[in-house]
Amino acid sequence: MDEKSNNEQFLTGFLIVIVILVTVIYILPTSNYSTASENLNSNRPLKAFILSAYFYPTSKSLGNNSLALVMSMNLGKWKGNYAPVDTVNDTRIVVMARNETTGTVVSTRYERITPHDNCQMVTVFATVQLLPDPVHIALISNEDSTEIKIKIPSPIKRDVVVCISPLYVTEQWQNFLLAAHTYRRFGAHFHVYFVSAVSSFFQLLYEYDIEGYITLQPWDRVLFPFVPGDIADPYQEIEFQSLAGAQTDCLLQYKESAEFVALFDLNDILIPKSASTLLEEFQHILGNQERVSFLSYTRRNHEINVFNNTEFSIGEMVDSLADRNTTKFSKSVVVTKNLNFTSMDRPYFVPEGFVSLDVVDNSIIHLEEIIWIDRNDTKDLKSHSKESNNSSFSYDALSDIETDLDDMLRTERVAQIIPDLPNFFHFYDLTNKCIQESKSNNPKRCPGPQMCGFYQHPNVNCVHVNARHKPMKTLEPITYYFATDVFYSSDIGCYAH
Ligand SMILES: *[C@@H]1O[C@H](CO)[C@@H](O)[C@H](O)[C@H]1NC(C)=O
Ligand SMILES: *[C@@H]1O[C@H](CO)[C@@H](O)[C@H](O)[C@H]1NC(C)=O
Ligand SMILES: *[C@@H]1O[C@H](CO)[C@@H](O)[C@H](O)[C@H]1NC(C)=O
Ligand SMILES: *[C@@H]1O[C@H](CO)[C@@H](O)[C@H](O)[C@H]1NC(C)=O
Ligand SMILES: *[C@@H]1O[C@H](CO)[C@@H](O)[C@H](O)[C@H]1NC(C)=O
Ligand SMILES: *[C@@H]1O[C@H](CO)[C@@H](O)[C@H](O)[C@H]1NC(C)=O
Ligand SMILES: *[C@@H]1O[C@H](CO)[C@@H](O)[C@H](O)[C@H]1NC(C)=O
Ligand SMILES: *[C@@H]1O[C@H](CO)[C@@H](O)[C@H](O)[C@H]1NC(C)=O
Numbered sequence: 001m002d003e004k005s006n007n008e009q010f011l012t013g014f015l016i017v018i019v020i021l022v023t024v025i026y027i028l029p030t031s032n033y034s035t036a037s038e039n040l041n042s043n044r045p046l047k048a049f050i051l052s053a054y055f056y057p058t059s060k061s062l063g064n065n066s067l068a069l070v071m072s073m074n075l076g077k078w079k080g081n082y083a084p085v086d087t088v089n090d091t092r093i094v095v096m097a098r099n100e101t102t103g104t105v106v107s108t109r110y111e112r113i114t115p116h117d118n119c120q121m122v123t124v125f126a127t128v129q130l131l132p133d134p135v136h137i138a139l140i141s142n143e144d145s146t147e148i149k150i151k152i153p154s155p156i157k158r159d160v161v162v163c164i165s166p167l168y169v170t171e172q173w174q175n176f177l178l179a180a181h182t183y184r185r186f187g188a189h190f191h192v193y194f195v196s197a198v199s200s201f202f203q204l205l206y207e208y209d210i211e212g213y214i215t216l217q218p219w220d221r222v223l224f225p226f227v228p229g230d231i232a233d234p235y236q237e238i239e240f241q242s243l244a245g246a247q248t249d250c251l252l253q254y255k256e257s258a259e260f261v262a263l264f265d266l267n268d269i270l271i272p273k274s275a276s277t278l279l280e281e282f283q284h285i286l287g288n289q290e291r292v293s294f295l296s297y298t299r300r301n302h303e304i305n306v307f308n309n310t311e312f313s314i315g316e317m318v319d320s321l322a323d324r325n326t327t328k329f330s331k332s333v334v335v336t337k338n339l340n341f342t343s344m345d346r347p348y349f350v351p352e353g354f355v356s357l358d359v360v361d362n363s364i365i366h367l368e369e370i371i372w373i374d375r376n377d378t379k380d381l382k383s384h385s386k387e388s389n390n391s392s393f394s395y396d397a398l399s400d401i402e403t404d405l406d407d408m409l410r411t412e413r414v415a416q417i418i419p420d421l422p423n424f425f426h427f428y429d430l431t432n433k434c435i436q437e438s439k440s441n442n443p444k445r446c447p448g449p450q451m452c453g454f455y456q457h458p459n460v461n462c463v464h465v466n467a468r469h470k471p472m473k474t475l476e477p478i479t480y481y482f483a484t485d486v487f488y489s490s491d492i493g494c495y496a497h
């Protein structure tokens with residue numbers, strides 16, 4: 001990659017993600033960041049926060065009894081340019097595993113997922129093969145070891161999983177209902193990463209999760225207790241709530257159980273065109289090509305109306321879809337067995353011996369702008385409502401989706417939440433303002449949650465993810481950190497992390 005395309009990729013990724021992750025308001029002066037960044041200590045001791053640790057008793061692509069690790073490490077050097085950096089570092093990760101009969105120690109190098117050095121915190125991936133039925137797995141340092149808790153990847157067979165990038169300060173419940181029911185109709189499982197949302201919307205997500213309708217995954221922040229910011233600053237120096245980590249986590253979680261994993265934002269809607277389900281469409285595009293890592297779908301920008309009250313209707317929402325005839329950076333659908341990790345939105349490198357395919361016959365309906373209108377204000381209605389000039393929703397699909405939604409809305413607990421859902425936007429408009437202002441700022445600055453300030457509204461309460469973070473004794477060559485006891489709390493307002 002030359003400098004220009006790196007630059008473009010970073011900048012575009014930067015803008016795309018802001019649009020989606022509903023955030024907010026005024027920007028701090030640029031000088032605050034550059035000062036912090038330039039002072040980064042280049043000889044700092046290595047700190048690694050474990051975002052994901054999956055153990056695969058069987059795996060076709062990683063090997064049986066493999067461990068896959070995704071970590072956020074303080075490797076970034078703030079070079080102040082976009083030159084490609086070495087993707088493999090020589091520092092080794094040493095893993096020890098014991099089962100009932102024996103033990104093993106294996107070491108491996110880690111690979112960089114984050115392709116640039118604009119942020120001090122860099123996402124990395126590592127995988128090793130261990131032994132059957134481990135009862136204890138630890139990461140070994142020179143003089144000590146750190147026991148880690150592993151997760152077993154999802155065993156439930158699924159064809160397609162749609163992974164939604166971490167939601168923060170989100171209030172777009174109408175968008176959620178449209179997406180959740182649409183993906184269900186076309187045979188995909190909906191998996192949502194969660195940082196924060198207005199309380200009633202959180203309750204809705206939580207209820208959908210309990211009903212088994214979606215998977216809601218808390219996405220806690222990276223934190224190194226008592227470690228000074230010049231050594232590791234996971235607040236100002238982390239890129240988009242570890243988005244690359246969340247998307248890799250989703251891929252790893254469904255690696256053995258799903259054929260395809262789509263890495264989308266909440267406002268990306270994909271409707272199959274060449275087949276009746278997403279699975280069939282993806283399989284149709286692949287044909288008999290074996291070495292494809294991922295499919296790239298262009299996103300067409302749309303606007304859509306939602307009513308300014310809780311009389312929600314998917315039919316009316318879809319009727320107002322208007323194609324803006326502009327496109328945005330594409331999003332990817334990963335062939336799970338042919339990819340081990342991904343950067344934001346798509347892999348930065350296609351693995352050697354593999355290719356990616358650009359889909360030409362279909363595109364994602366990207367809800368670039370969602371306009372809240374007052375049902376009683378007909379003037380409003382006229383100025384915003386448009387004949388849907390390009391809706392890929394067939395009549396049949398739409399009626400199935402509406403029936404399915406009605407069933408959910410009738411369940412007692414969901415019915416109780418509906419009247420409390422937001423009736424007006426607070427954060428959505430503020431986000432747009434933030435985007436406008438970001439454009440005139442230095443794109444090389446690390447896009448951490450500090451990017452937009454957060455003006456809280458007295459009547460808008462949020463639920464936020466929280467967890468326990470334990471201080472760790474400094475170890476050589478790497479000190480490992482992780483979170484435990486993840487929980488949801490409603491007392492800290494609406495923040496991006
Ligand atoms: C992995 O485990 C599965 C299930 O036990 C087995 O069928 C397969 O042969 C194993 N693969 C290898 C390479 O040993
Ligand atoms: C690996 O990273 C460490 C810490 O940043 C650095 O000191 C070392 O030189 C790197 N090794 C290579 C081969 O880049
Ligand atoms: C422990 O691992 C060894 C291989 O290193 C394997 O032969 C043995 O069966 C395993 N023991 C159990 C209890 O799974
Ligand atoms: C769809 O309709 C809107 C408004 O009527 C218009 O601005 C847009 O260009 C149309 N898009 C296409 C692809 O025809
Ligand atoms: C959509 O954009 C293309 C190229 O940008 C243009 O040729 C076409 O006329 C546009 N269509 C509408 C309906 O605006
Ligand atoms: C994924 O990791 C495994 C184990 O390191 C490796 O054998 C395989 O080639 C990797 N797959 C891809 C697509 O990079
Ligand atoms: C929506 O309704 C509320 C109260 O009914 C009102 O305060 C708000 O201005 C309305 N918003 C829009 C965009 O019409
Ligand atoms: C909207 O109009 C309906 C009847 O047309 C009325 O019952 C309702 O109170 C009105 N809502 C608002 C917020 O004005």
Ligand SMILES: *[C@@H]1O[C@H](CO)[C@@H](O)[C@H](O)[C@H]1NC(C)=O
Binds near residue numbers: 389390391
């Ligand atoms: C929608 O767009 C597709 C291609 O983008 C086009 O083939 C189709 O005719 C459009 N449908 C309508 C109703 O405009």
